[in-house]
Amino acid sequence: MSAVNIEHVTYGYSRKPxxxxxxxxxxxxEVVSLLGPNGSGKTTLLKLLLGLYKPQTGSVRLGDNPVxxxxxxxxxxxxxxxxxxxxxxxxxxxxxxxxxxxMPHKPFFFRFSDAxxxxxxxxxxxxxxxxxxxxxxxxxxxxxxxxxxxxRALVQEASIFIMDEPVNGLDYGNQIRMLSRIAELSGSxxxxxxxxxxxxxxxxxxxxxxxxxKGRIIADGTTEKVITKSNLYRLYNTHVDVLGLEGGNSxxxxxxxxxxxxxxxxxxxxxxxICLP
Amino acid sequence: xxxxxxxxVFLFVxxxxxxxxxxxxxxxxxxxxxxxxxGFQFSDCFVMEERQYQIIKNVLFDIxxxxxxxxxxxxxxxxxxxxxxQSMFINPLVSPGLLGVLAGASFGASVSMILAKSxxxxxxxxxxxxxxxxxxxxxMSSLNRGDRLLMLILxxxxxxxxxxxxxxxxxxxxxxxxxxxxxxxxxxxxxxxxDRMTVLTVGVPITGGICMALLLSGYLNVLSMxxxxxxxxxxxxxxxxxxxxxxxxVMSALTVVLGGIIGWVGLLIPHIARMIVGPDNRxxxxxxxxxxxxxxxxxxxxxxxxxxxxxxIGILTSLVGIxxxxxxxxxxxxxxx
Numbered sequence: 001m002s003a004v005n006i007e008h009v010t011y012g013y014s015r016k017p018x019x020x021x022x023x024x025x026x027x028x029x030e031v032v033s034l035l036g037p038n039g040s041g042k043t044t045l046l047k048l049l050l051g052l053y054k055p056q057t058g059s060v061r062l063g064d065n066p067v068x069x070x071x072x073x074x075x076x077x078x079x080x081x082x083x084x085x086x087x088x089x090x091x092x093x094x095x096x097x098x099x100x101x102x103m104p105h106k107p108f109f110f111r112f113s114d115a116x117x118x119x120x121x122x123x124x125x126x127x128x129x130x131x132x133x134x135x136x137x138x139x140x141x142x143x144x145x146x147x148x149x150x151x152r153a154l155v156q157e158a159s160i161f162i163m164d165e166p167v168n169g170l171d172y173g174n175q176i177r178m179l180s181r182i183a184e185l186s187g188s189x190x191x192x193x194x195x196x197x198x199x200x201x202x203x204x205x206x207x208x209x210x211x212x213x214k215g216r217i218i219a220d221g222t223t224e225k226v227i228t229k230s231n232l233y234r235l236y237n238t239h240v241d242v243l244g245l246e247g248g249n250s251x252x253x254x255x256x257x258x259x260x261x262x263x264x265x266x267x268x269x270x271x272x273x274i275c276l277p
Numbered sequence: 278x279x280x281x282x283x284x285x286v287f288l289f290v291x292x293x294x295x296x297x298x299x300x301x302x303x304x305x306x307x308x309x310x311x312x313x314x315x316g317f318q319f320s321d322c323f324v325m326e327e328r329q330y331q332i333i334k335n336v337l338f339d340i341x342x343x344x345x346x347x348x349x350x351x352x353x354x355x356x357x358x359x360x361x362x363q364s365m366f367i368n369p370l371v372s373p374g375l376l377g378v379l380a381g382a383s384f385g386a387s388v389s390m391i392l393a394k395s396x397x398x399x400x401x402x403x404x405x406x407x408x409x410x411x412x413x414x415x416x417m418s419s420l421n422r423g424d425r426l427l428m429l430i431l432x433x434x435x436x437x438x439x440x441x442x443x444x445x446x447x448x449x450x451x452x453x454x455x456x457x458x459x460x461x462x463x464x465x466x467x468x469x470x471x472d473r474m475t476v477l478t479v480g481v482p483i484t485g486g487i488c489m490a491l492l493l494s495g496y497l498n499v500l501s502m503x504x505x506x507x508x509x510x511x512x513x514x515x516x517x518x519x520x521x522x523x524x525x526x527v528m529s530a531l532t533v534v535l536g537g538i539i540g541w542v543g544l545l546i547p548h549i550a551r552m553i554v555g556p557d558n559r560x561x562x563x564x565x566x567x568x569x570x571x572x573x574x575x576x577x578x579x580x581x582x583x584x585x586x587x588x589x590i591g592i593l594t595s596l597v598g599i600x601x602x603x604x605x606x607x608x609x610x611x612x613x614x
Contacts, residue, residue: 050509076511083506089367090501090556100499104511109492136555156510 003028003191004049004079004160009058011044012215018044020215021058026193028159031186033202033223034195036212037236042195045212046162049193050081076104080153082163085146085170091136094129094148095120101155116155123151127181143174150181161185163194167201179205199227199240199252211235224250283554287567291349294571298345298578304336343476347468348577349570350476351532352542354483356569357490357562358525359543360550364497364558365521366426369606373529373543376429376522377436381410382533384440387447387460400475400534407530410436415522425504425518466537466591468577479531486528487566493520497558539591541598542569548605 002025012018019041026032034042047053048060051067060067067075080101098120099112106112124130127147132140137148146166153161166182167175182192183205196202202209202223209226211219213235219226232240232252239255300306306314314333316323358373366375374380385406389399414432421428451457496517499507507514532539550565573590576597580590 047505050505052505052508072508072513073511076509079509081506081509083503086503088502090364090498092498092556096498096557097502100502100510103499110495112495 002026003063004193005059005061006045006048007058007061009048009055009060011041011048011053011055017056018215019048022215022217023058024210024217024220026160026191028191029186029189030207031182031192031205032194032208032210033206034193034210034212035197035199035202035235036195040212041215042212043164046081046164046193046195049162050079051075073104076156076158078158079160079162080156080158082146082149082153082161082166084164084166084168085142088137091138093133094135094137094140095124095133097137097148098123098133098151098155101152104156119155120151123154124148126154127151141174143170143178146170146174146178147181150185159189160191160193163192165195165197167196167198175201199232199242203227203250203252227252281560284560284563284567287564287571291567291571291574294574295345295349298574299337299341301578301582302336302341304332306333306336339473343473344468344471344577345574346476346480347471347535348574350480350483351468351536351539352546352569352571352573353487353566354528354532354569355539355543355573356546356550356565357487358529360547360558360562360565361490361497361521361525362543363547364501364556364561365518366430367501367503368430369548370544372541373525374437374540376414376433376526377410377440378407378526378529379533379538379540380437380440380444381413382407382530383464383538384410384444384447386463386533386537387444387451390460390463391447391451391456396470403533404530406440407533408526410440411522411526413439429522462589463537464591465589466539466594467580467587467589468536469581469587471535475535479535483528483531486524486531490521490524490528491562491566493517494558494562497521497562501558537589537591539573539594541594541602542573545598545602545605546572548602552605 004026006022006024009022010017010020022045034045036042044053048055049067051060051070051072054068062070062075062078067079095117099116101123102112102116102119103110105116121130121133124133127150129144129147129151132144132148137145140148150161163182167178170178179201182194186192186205206223208221209219209223210217211226211231211234218234219231227242227250229240229242232238232242241253241255242250243253244250296308296311300308300311310329310333313323313325314330314337317325317330355373359371362371362373362375363369382403386399386403388406389402393399393402411433414429414436416432417435418425418428418432448457448460451460496512499510499512500514500517500521504514529543546569547561547565550561550568553568554560554564573594576593577590580588580593
């Protein structure tokens with residue numbers, strides 16, 4: 001029995017289901033990457049896990065209980081949502097945004113206590129962004145905003161983090177920093193279920209990879225087993241080499257992007273410069 | 278929550294405005310008279326002529342206080358409703374009339390001005406149709422799938438348009454010599470017909486509504502992050518949105534009962550408040566309430582004192598509000614982006 005289970009779930013309009021008869025379980029403490037082309041149902045799967053959508057058939061369970069039957073506050077104490085980087089309308093103070101993570105622990109009429117504020121501050125501390133606490137949430141960079149969202153999930157005291165493309169819109173450096181944060185946090189027992197468009201990112205930090213295509217799971221297993229040349233071709237319809245590097249790392253190199261250099265008569269692929277964070 | 282001090286400043290300004298407003302009017306009461314009157318009421322150390330005491334008592338308790346209370350209540354209620362809607366719908370151009378409450382109330386009042394003679398029925402019908410219009414908007418929105426907020430706004434547009442055209446029908450059918458001018462005058466808004474009983478009966482639910490909105494203001498911050506985020510933070514979005522719509526609708530409909538249609542306050546004041554105290558609804562709502570109350574009181578003083586005859590306050594609020602709003606929009610970037 002896994003921590004979260006999706007059993008025979010179909011979701012979507014009857015003519016064109018987004019997800020078709022999905023069955024999958026997630027273990028506590030693992031980092032899972034969902035990969036798939038646009039429209040393959042990745043985000044829908046996350047929202048089913050969060051109880052935001054109601055499956056037409058099948059069930060989504062947290063432990064023994066269907067997520068939709070768990071009161072929202074209790075669910076929020078166990079599963080936290082880290083949305084895609086978005087530009088919010090109101091420039092609330094960063095500290096106030098992080099404090100929102102305390103809401104699942106508050107009664108209906110609430111005021112945040114000093115203890116809540118301490119929790120928010122220590123979450124900001126943990127992600128080394130305490131200096132941002134008084135800044136308006138709208139005035140900080142995308143990478144910082146994503147860290148604030150993670151801080152909010154931390155004060156929520158949930159053990160399962162659901163992240164929709166956590167590095168989308170971040171610059172290269174911030175992508176790497178964000179992913180190493182996730183790797184660090186998973187070391188302290190948090191479960192991460194995230195979507196991504198980059199097989200490389202899955203190679204860097206995931207324990208397990210799930211491939212989704214047209215609403216079905218076409219592969220599910222350890223990162224090394226799932227991210228292969230043939231699987232990536234099946235998933236994206238494009239040829240990608242997965243090269244093993246010294247020290248156990250692997251890297252994806254799209255064949256279409258291989259640099260060619262002119263040589264006498266025939267053309268050979270030249271070895272690419274490889275950078276690894 | 279680091280700026281409660283500024284709320285005390287706003288409160289002080291409001292109290293000052295109330296005191297000054299008490300002295301203003303056809304019958305001159307100086308601040309000294311006012312002080313002596315209050316002293317005479319509560320202690321024996323002051324002497325006052327019996328006749329002057331009676332006149333001041335009548336002027337203050339029967340005329341000025343109810344009217345001042347009404348202006349304060351209307352200003353605060355419209356501003357809080359506007360702030361609630363702007364945060365909840367994550368939209369700076371939203372006003373309390375978004376879901377059709379003002380259109381419905383206008384229709385309700387006009388139809389009963391024609392059919393019924395009693396002022397009480399007019400007030401009751403204004404309130405009832407304000408509620409009905411919003412109920413219609415909410416019902417229409419729930420018939421469709423899709424983005425809840427967008428559906429609500431569309432429902433509000435439809436419901437508002439429906440009751441506006443029904444209002445035209447009533448205007449067309451009204452007797453053009455007596456009923457039509459009464460309807461038109463009433464739609465311009467005004468506090469001259471205020472009586473103490475109405476202020477007392479309507480004041481209690483308005484005050485209750487404002488207090489409730491202030492108590493729940495923390496949820497507005499979360500709701501303005503979007504539905505899914507709010508829900509993933511354990512907030513019962515449907516319930517809270519219902520509560521906020523209900524509160525804003527009751528408050529707005531009750532302001533119509535008190536003073537007819539008074540536009541632009543609910544759009545303008547939340548902006549100004551946000552520019553001063555920032556977007557945090559826990560401070561924004563009380564700030565909007567205090568600023569709105571002061572603003573409407575000042576405007577009402579102008580309406581009754583500026584010229585020999587009284588100007589409908591709705592005309593003043595829009596004449597002041599529109600250019601000011603155009604000015605504010607240029608500067609509003611701070612609160613919104």
